Amino acid sequence: MKKKVAVLGSTGSIGTQTLDVVSRDPDAYEVVSLAAGTRHEQLLEQAHRFRPKLVSIGSKTLADKIRSDLPAGTKLVWGNEGLIEAAAGAGAGYVVCALMGSLGLKSTLAAIDAGATIGLANKETLVTAGHIVTRRAADRGVPLLPIDSEHSAIFQCLNGEDRGTIRRLVITASGGSFRDRARSELAGVTVEDALKHPNWSMGAKITIDSATMANKGLEVIEAHWLFDLPYDRIDVVLHPESIVHSMVEFVDTSVMAQLGNPDMRVPIQYALTYPERRPSPATPLDLLRSGTLRFKEMDFERYPCLRMAFEAGRAGGTAPTVFNAANEVAVARFLNREISFLAIEEIVESALAAHATTAEPDLEEIAFADGLAREAAAGWRK
Numbered sequence: 419m420k421k422k423v424a425v426l427g428s429t430g431s432i433g434t435q436t437l438d439v440v441s442r443d444p445d446a447y448e449v450v451s452l453a454a455g456t457r458h459e460q461l462l463e464q465a466h467r468f469r470p471k472l473v474s475i476g477s478k479t480l481a482d483k484i485r486s487d488l489p490a491g492t493k494l495v496w497g498n499e500g501l502i503e504a505a506a507g508a509g510a511g512y513v514v515c516a517l518m519g520s521l522g523l524k525s526t527l528a529a530i531d532a533g534a535t536i537g538l539a540n541k542e543t544l545v546t547a548g549h550i551v552t553r554r555a556a557d558r559g560v561p562l563l564p565i566d567s568e569h570s571a572i573f574q575c576l577n578g579e580d581r582g583t584i585r586r587l588v589i590t591a592s593g594g595s596f597r598d599r600a601r602s603e604l605a606g607v608t609v610e611d612a613l614k615h616p617n618w619s620m621g622a623k624i625t626i627d628s629a630t631m632a633n634k635g636l637e638v639i640e641a642h643w644l645f646d647l648p649y650d651r652i653d654v655v656l657h658p659e660s661i662v663h664s665m666v667e668f669v670d671t672s673v674m675a676q677l678g679n680p681d682m683r684v685p686i687q688y689a690l691t692y693p694e695r696r697p698s699p700a701t702p703l704d705l706l707r708s709g710t711l712r713f714k715e716m717d718f719e720r721y722p723c724l725r726m727a728f729e730a731g732r733a734g735g736t737a738p739t740v741f742n743a744a745n746e747v748a749v750a751r752f753l754n755r756e757i758s759f760l761a762i763e764e765i766v767e768s769a770l771a772a773h774a775t776t777a778e779p780d781l782e783e784i785a786f787a788d789g790l791a792r793e794a795a796a797g798w799r800k
Contacts, residue, residue, distance in 0.1 A: 420448040421690070422509055424534070426501065426525055427516035428464055429457040431621045432539040432565065432682060436514050437464060439687045442699060447690075451508035453501050453517075453525075458484050465492055472508045474500035501525045506532035512690065514565070515540045518623055520742060520788060523547055523781075530560045537689040539565035541636040542746075546739040547784055548643030562644065563689040568637050569644055570685035571663035571676035576645070577693075579668070587647060588665040588673075589637055590657035591716070592616065594629035597658060601720050607759045609752065616658075626749045630762055635727020639738050642731055649732050654724065656714040661703065678703050722763050726770060735777040736787035737770065743788045744769035747795035757800075765798045 423440060427433045433454075440447040453474040454461040462484050465473050472493040475481050481496040488494055495503050505513050505525035513529040514537040515522045522540035527550070529536060536555070538544070544551055555562050564570050568589050576584070595614050596604060615625045627633030638652050663685075665675040678684055681700040688695070718725040723745070730737040748765040751757045757765070769791045776783050 421446060422448050422450045422511045423690070424451040424453070424504055424508060424510035424513045424529070425449065425516065426453045426505055426514065426522065427455075427518065427540070428452040429454040429460040430516055430518060431624075432516035432686065433514070435682050436516065436537075436686050436690075437468065438699075439683050439690060441467075443696070450510050451504040453504040455518075455521075456480065462487055465489055470508070472504055474504040498524065502528045505529040506534070510534050512537060514686075514690075515543060516565070518621065520546050520739075520746070523551075523784075526551065527554060530554050530558055533558060533560060535561045535563065537563050537565050537686070539686075541566065541633075541640045542742050544640045544643045545636050545742050546788065547781065548639070548738075549778065550781065550784075552643050563692055564640075564644055565682075565685050565689045566637060566640070567680075567682060567685045568664040569641060570688055572641065572645060572666055574676045574688065575664075575666040575674040579666075581646070583668045583670070584645075584647065584651070585667045585669050585671075586651045586653055587641055587645060588667065589634065589641060589652065589654045590660070590662055590664050590713075591631065591634045591654055592628065592660045593656050593658055594631065594633075595625070596629050597656070604760055605758070609755060612752075612759060622753055623746070623749055626752060626762070627745070629759075630723045630745075631721035632723040632727065632745045632749075632762075632766070634721075635724045635730075636742065638724075638727055639731045649728055654716045656716060657712065658714075659708065659711055661708055661711055662713075677705075723766060726763070726766055730770060733775050735775040736779050736784060737773065737775045739779075739784050739787045740769050740773045740791040741766060743791035744795040747792050748798075751796070757798075761798075761800065764800075765795045768798060769794050 425433050449468040449470050451472040452470050455476040458480045474495045478496050502525050506528040513534045515526050516539040520542045522543045526543045595612050612629050613625050660680045662675050667673045679701050684700050730741040744766045748762040
């Protein structure tokens with residue numbers, strides 16, 4: 419029987435690579451719903467290629483643009499309600515959440531309530547509401563399978579292991595676009611400079627987050643929730659080659675690592691086929707040609723966004739929500755050329771400093787904190 423798959427964020431980097439994986443094994447998968455934000459022409463192409471039961475687009479205006487061109491029998495929905503219907507209303511047994519930012523929270527919860535297995539590529543869902551999402555998934559007996567390469571690596575290293583024997587997790591970081599620049603050289607960097615990631619081809623927001631190391635901070639908070647470990651047992655190291663995707667050290671000092679060439683289709687496929695492994699379109703790793711694998715201690719002064727993420731994670735409650743929301747707005751302002759690159763971290767620090775954390779927040783309190791942080795970040799001036 420085919421696995422019925424919904425792809426939320428189908429026109430983004432993870433979404434398109436998910437559909438590439440699915441298309442290579444048409445006997446194994448049926449795409450039942452697709453959801454996108456604004457890329458309506460690309461969504462139309464995907465709809466004609468995969469013939470889903472349902473597609474969702476970001477707004478009614480965009481829905482009206484594509485309505486007449488959709489394949490016969492494909493239902494069209496839009497907005498936040500449409501996103502939830504794409505996640506939970508098309509009969510998907512497996513939902514890939516590849517939406518950008520905090521948009522994925524409600525749709526992920528809806529998919530969990532519908533009993534679907536979650537392939538999670540959206541860090542912000544656990545960052546903003548990890549206590550709610552993990553509890554809901556446990557109550558429903560729904561697996562949360564990580565798609566991020568780092569969390570997939572940890573997940574693979576832990577297969578068959580007693581979680582009580584973990585000493586620490588070691589998350590690797592490429593260092594981003596400016597890893598070879600001193601902090602003093604970052605004052606005048608441009609958007610174009612920041613978008614030139616040396617190892618990965620990713621969307622604009624995540625590429626900027628990689629350069630500030632905010633992305634790694636989000637991964638640390640996500641790892642805390644996925645693997646139920648305190649922050650003092652989660653480390654980050656610089657690894658420029660991006661060959662070792664992450665490591666687990668056990669109490670007997672053994673270290674397990676997952677290695678491979680940088681290709682997101684590998685963790686995507688593993689999450690889709692788990693617990694099975696199938697042939698992959700990725701290029702096999704040749705360690706003899708890879709040369710030296712370098713590792714370097716993380717410098718929290720060089721990357722203050724990572725420091726702030728650890729601090730927000732330890733504070734808990736609504737603090738990670740504020741970290742994420744302020745960062746999203748700051749990155750958008752940088753991409754719009756409103757602020758400098760270094761102002762991103764200033765905005766995040768300002769938002770966190772002004773925030774009074776609410777412990778164990780419900781969804782309404784999370785949304786309130788998120789809104790206040792976004793308002794503060796949007797209004798920030800040097």
